[in-house]
Amino acid sequence: QKEVEQNSGPLSVPEGAIASLNCTYSDRGSQSFFWYRQYSGKSPELIMSIYSNGDKEDGRFTAQLNKASQYVSLLIRDSQPSDSATYLCAVNQAGTALIFGKGTTLSVSS
Amino acid sequence: KAGVTQTPRYLIKTRGQQVTLSCSPISGHRSVSWYQQTPGQGLQFLFEYFSETQRNKGNFPGRFSGRQFSNSRSEMNVSTLELGDSALYLCASSLRDRGAEAFFGQGTRLTVV
Numbered sequence: 001q002k003e004v005e006q007n008s009g010p011l012s013v014p015e016g017a018i019a020s021l022n023c024t025y026s027d028r029g030s031q032s033f034f035w036y037r038q039y040s041g042k043s044p045e046l047i048m049s050i051y052s053n054g055d056k057e058d059g060r061f062t063a064q065l066n067k068a069s070q071y072v073s074l075l076i077r078d079s080q081p082s083d084s085a086t087y088l089c090a091v092n093q094a095g096t097a098l099i100f101g102k103g104t105t106l107s108v109s110s
Numbered sequence: 111k112a113g114v115t116q117t118p119r120y121l122i123k124t125r126g127q128q129v130t131l132s133c134s135p136i137s138g139h140r141s142v143s144w145y146q147q148t149p150g151q152g153l154q155f156l157f158e159y160f161s162e163t164q165r166n167k168g169n170f171p172g173r174f175s176g177r178q179f180s181n182s183r184s185e186m187n188v189s190t191l192e193l194g195d196s197a198l199y200l201c202a203s204s205l206r207d208r209g210a211e212a213f214f215g216q217g218t219r220l221t222v223v
Contacts, residue, residue, distance in 0.1 A: 036214075043200055043214040043215060044200070046213060088152075097158050097168065098143065098202075
C-alpha cells in the first residue's frame with residue numbers, strides 16, 4: 001500500500017515567520033512530487049511541483065526533495081495570514097495514480 | 111484558458127438512488143482523475159482516464175464507475191447511494207498521464223440523505 005504521510009497539525013506560526021511543512025512517502029519508485037494548497041470549502045490548488053533532488057524556489061515558496069530519505073518538504077517564507085490553509089502533499093510514480101497525504105493545516109497569526 | 115469545470119456543484123440524493131457527475135478538463139488535457147474527499151479520509155483516488163481508457167483504479171466498490179469521452183470530458187457514476195458516499199468529489203485534469211501536474215475543478219458536493 002503506497003502511503004504519503006503528513007503531520008495533520010495544526011501548525012501555527014506568527015506572521016512573517018517561516019513555515020515548514022513535511023511529507024514522507026513509502027514508494028521508493030516515486031518520481032513526481034507536488035504541493036497543493038486548499039482553503040476551507042475550496043478545491044486544491046497546485047502551488048509547487050518538484051521532480052529531482054534538491055531545492056526548487058518559487059517566490060516565497062521553496063520545495064525540497066530528498067529521494068534517499070523519501071522526504072519532501074515545503075517552506076513558506078514571510079508567512080502571511082492569507083497562507084492559512086491546508087497543505088496537501090502528493091506523490092506519484094510514472095503510470096500510477098497521484099496519491100495524497102491527508103494534509104497539514106497551517107495557521108498564520110497576525 | 112478555461113479551467114476544469116465540474117457539474118453540478120451541489121447535489122442532494124436519497125439512499126439507493128444513483129448519481130452522475132460530469133467533468134470537463136482543461137482544453138488540450140487528455141487525462142482526467144477523480145477523487146473523493148471526506149474530512150476523515152482526505153483525498154482518496156477513485157480512477158484515472160487517459161484517451162478514453164481507464165489507466166488506474168482506486169480501492170472503491172463497483173458501485174463507483176466512470177468513463178471518458180473522445181473529447182476528454184469525463185463522467186463518474188455512483189449507483190445505489192449510501193450515506194457514506196456523502197463527500198466532495200473532485201476531478202483533476204492533466205496534460206498527460208505520467209507524472210504530470212494535475213489541476214482540480216471546483217468539485218461536486220454530494221449529500222446523501
